[in-house]
Amino acid sequence: xxxxxxxxxxxxxxxxxxxxxxxxxxxxxxxxxxxxxxxxxxxxxxxxxxxxxxxxxxxxxxxxxxxxxxxxxxxxxxxxxxxxxxxxxxxxxxxxxxxxxxxxxxxxxxxxxxxxxxxxxxxxxxxxxxxxxxxxxxxxxxxxxxxxxxxxxxxxxxxxxxxxxxxxxxxxxxxxxxxxxxxxxxxxxxxxxxxxxxxxxxxxxxxxxxxxxxxxxxxxxxxxxxxxxxxxxxxxxxxxxxxxxxxxxxxxxxxxxxxxxxxxxxxxxxxxxxxxxxxxxxxxxxxxxxxxxxxxxxxxxxxxxxxxxxxxxxxxxxxxx
Amino acid sequence: xxxxxxxxxxxxxxxxxxxxxxxxxxxxxxxxxxxxxxxxxxxxxxxxxxxxxxxxxxxxxxxxxxxxxxxxxxxxxxxxxxxxxxxxxxxxxxxxxxxxxxxxxxxxxxxxxxxxxxxxxxxxxxxxxxxxxxxxxxxxxxxxxxxxxxxxxxxxxxxxxxxxxxxxxxxxxxxxxxxxxxxxxxxxxxxxxxxxxxxxxxxxxxxxxxxxxxxxxxxxxxxxxxxxxxxxxxxxxxxxxxxxxxxxxxxxxxxxxxxxxxxxxxxxxxxxxxxxxxxxxxxxxxxxxxxxxxxxxxxxxxxxxxxxxxxxxxxxxxxxx
Numbered sequence: 001x002x003x004x005x006x007x008x009x010x011x012x013x014x015x016x017x018x019x020x021x022x023x024x025x026x027x028x029x030x031x032x033x034x035x036x037x038x039x040x041x042x043x044x045x046x047x048x049x050x051x052x053x054x055x056x057x058x059x060x061x062x063x064x065x066x067x068x069x070x071x072x073x074x075x076x077x078x079x080x081x082x083x084x085x086x087x088x089x090x091x092x093x094x095x096x097x098x099x100x101x102x103x104x105x106x107x108x109x110x111x112x113x114x115x116x117x118x119x120x121x122x123x124x125x126x127x128x129x130x131x132x133x134x135x136x137x138x139x140x141x142x143x144x145x146x147x148x149x150x151x152x153x154x155x156x157x158x159x160x161x162x163x164x165x166x167x168x169x170x171x172x173x174x175x176x177x178x179x180x181x182x183x184x185x186x187x188x189x190x191x192x193x194x195x196x197x198x199x200x201x202x203x204x205x206x207x208x209x210x211x212x213x214x215x216x217x218x219x220x221x222x223x224x225x226x227x228x229x230x231x232x233x234x235x236x237x238x239x240x241x242x243x244x245x246x247x248x249x250x251x252x253x254x255x256x257x258x259x260x261x262x263x264x265x266x267x268x269x270x271x272x273x274x275x276x277x278x279x280x281x282x283x284x285x286x287x288x289x290x291x292x293x294x295x296x297x298x299x300x301x302x303x304x305x306x307x308x309x310x311x312x313x314x315x316x317x318x319x320x321x
Numbered sequence: 322x323x324x325x326x327x328x329x330x331x332x333x334x335x336x337x338x339x340x341x342x343x344x345x346x347x348x349x350x351x352x353x354x355x356x357x358x359x360x361x362x363x364x365x366x367x368x369x370x371x372x373x374x375x376x377x378x379x380x381x382x383x384x385x386x387x388x389x390x391x392x393x394x395x396x397x398x399x400x401x402x403x404x405x406x407x408x409x410x411x412x413x414x415x416x417x418x419x420x421x422x423x424x425x426x427x428x429x430x431x432x433x434x435x436x437x438x439x440x441x442x443x444x445x446x447x448x449x450x451x452x453x454x455x456x457x458x459x460x461x462x463x464x465x466x467x468x469x470x471x472x473x474x475x476x477x478x479x480x481x482x483x484x485x486x487x488x489x490x491x492x493x494x495x496x497x498x499x500x501x502x503x504x505x506x507x508x509x510x511x512x513x514x515x516x517x518x519x520x521x522x523x524x525x526x527x528x529x530x531x532x533x534x535x536x537x538x539x540x541x542x543x544x545x546x547x548x549x550x551x552x553x554x555x556x557x558x559x560x561x562x563x564x565x566x567x568x569x570x571x572x573x574x575x576x577x578x579x580x581x582x583x584x585x586x587x588x589x590x591x592x593x594x595x596x597x598x599x600x601x602x603x604x605x606x607x608x609x610x611x612x613x614x615x616x617x618x619x620x621x622x623x624x625x626x627x628x629x630x631x632x633x634x635x636x637x638x639x640x641x642x
Contacts, residue, residue, distance in 0.1 A: 009522075024429060025428070026427050028353055030350060030352060031352045032349055032350065047363070104347070105347075106346040107347060110331070112329075203344065
């Protein structure tokens with residue numbers, strides 16, 4: 001939550017001279033984006049987000065991220081998209097960093113989504129999966145099952161500092177997931193981070209998805225599993241089957257899930273809970289004194305993982321089967 | 322540079338329901354304002370800044386700050402101003418904090434102002450001094466000469482860590498300023514923090530002054546002295562007499578300075594340099610590990626102080642006398 005690179009008025013004016021986007025009326029650094037520096041920019045034409053990509057983003061991934069947003073918007077998806085300069089470029093350089101001018105997407109993210117929001121999210125996610133089907137750049141998911149073992153090894157020695165017995169839980173779950181991770185399910189481009197703060201609503205209607213900087217190629221239903229974890233638990237840890245049912249119904253109305261996907265749902269949900277448990281645990285155990293980013297509590301995902309471990313039938317996710 | 326209080330979409334909607342300011346289309350925390358949490362808010366009507374006042378602001382001062390902005394805009398000054406809710410209130414509460422909805426002022430602050438910017442700043446400052454003349458709330462300047470001794474005492478013991486001999490410089494200057502601080506000069510409401518980042522320009526024209534949260538009653542020419550320090554030195558420490566001359570000419574065109582004010586200019590400039598030297602030195606020596614605010618180098622103001630100490634005539638500020 002910070003601006004890492006300071007851009008001066010003079011630098012912004014020189015940068016914007018490459019675009020046909022109006023005269024700059026104001027720009028302010030915004031406290032969003034864990035990994036990058038973001039400015040909100042108002043011109044005589046429109047509002048924009050100016051993003052400077054900082055160290056934690058691999059520049060080799062930028063053609064995938066920006067190309068995906070560009071592809072999605074051309075397919076009619078509601079999402080922020082990179083603006084082309086007069087020469088047709090979407091990836092530029094500013095203050096020595098890769099940078100892009102992104103369209104401004106109106107809407108507010110909802111802290112406590114209700115069932116109706118969940119249904120709309122399901123629809124929008126399925127629409128995104130379909131719209132990205134013919135996107136021709138690939139990006140492997142570094143945080144899928146093959147990447148988790150490394151995080152387990154990095155955390156296991158100190159996991160019990162967070163909760164006695166957590167290290168054993170991690171080892172057992174890792175073994176289970178490696179043995180049971182589904183194969184042969186439909187794959188494609190997934191968002192991989194569809195938390196409520198990345199979904200905008202306006203007047204109760206979903207207005208778009210933002211922040212594609214974890215997007216990658218993976219099992220489509222794994223994206224659904226991430227969202228079930230992120231949207232369908234109450235703050236007290238209770239699973240809300242009504243919200244899950246609506247999320248799955250919304251998704252299925254646009255892209256019906258196969259029987260194999262439905263049967264794999266609980267293991268995918270276990271994997272999704274495990275993935276966020278691991279990354280939060282790693283950040284928790286490796287907090288940098290005075291870092292600008294607030295570390296999230298990993299225990300939330302221990303509770304979610306336990307819920308999915310106890311699931312014996314997909315009907316427990318509210319599927320009408 | 323941070324958002325200290327997180328406001329949810331639900332909270333912002335409830336808050337905005339008190340105003341006749343349109344439907345909220347987006348809001349984002351901005352990385353501005355050292356002391357407060359600020360959001361940029363876009364509605365179907367206009368853009369706004371929503372400010373939540375954090376711990377370092379004394380709530381008793383808010384009627385002065387907000388009332389001053391309100392007064393100035395009614396006098397025709399270009400500045401951001403607090404918006405009234407339907408009941409006529411400008412000071413509200415949000416998330417348990419005092420809060421105000423502020424108009425959005427277009428423009429960019431200039432990193433490296435030129436002589437023309439300085440002249441416009443002088444004009445705008447004098448205009449503000451005149452517009453505030455009949456504002457009827459008072460606020461003493463806690464950071465004027467009477468308040469410096471406390472900072473000197475807090476810093477003197479460790480000042481030599483920053484520069485050998487600095488402690489002696491502080492003590493000698495404090496003694497000089499207490500003995501020579503001018504009396505009987507015209508007083509009124511001053512901005513007291515007119516650095517380039519608090520002055521907006523649009524297309525080369527000054528569009529307004531922002532951030533009145535240091536404003537107070539003090540010697541009017543002391544505001545001029547603060548700006549001479551903030552606007553008229555180059556990054557290598559050299560004084561730019563052309564910029565100073567234009568700043569003073571701009572000021573004098575709107576509110577001519579008296580002979581007493583002109584003669585007091587060098588001591589006022591010494592005081593202004595000393596005040597920012599002291600507050601920067603204090604922050605430098607008392608850095609909080611991991612604080613969100615970047616600490617500024619106090620040495621810049623040692624250089625400026627030395628320049629003013631060597632001044633023997635007001636003509637060295639470029640005054641046509």
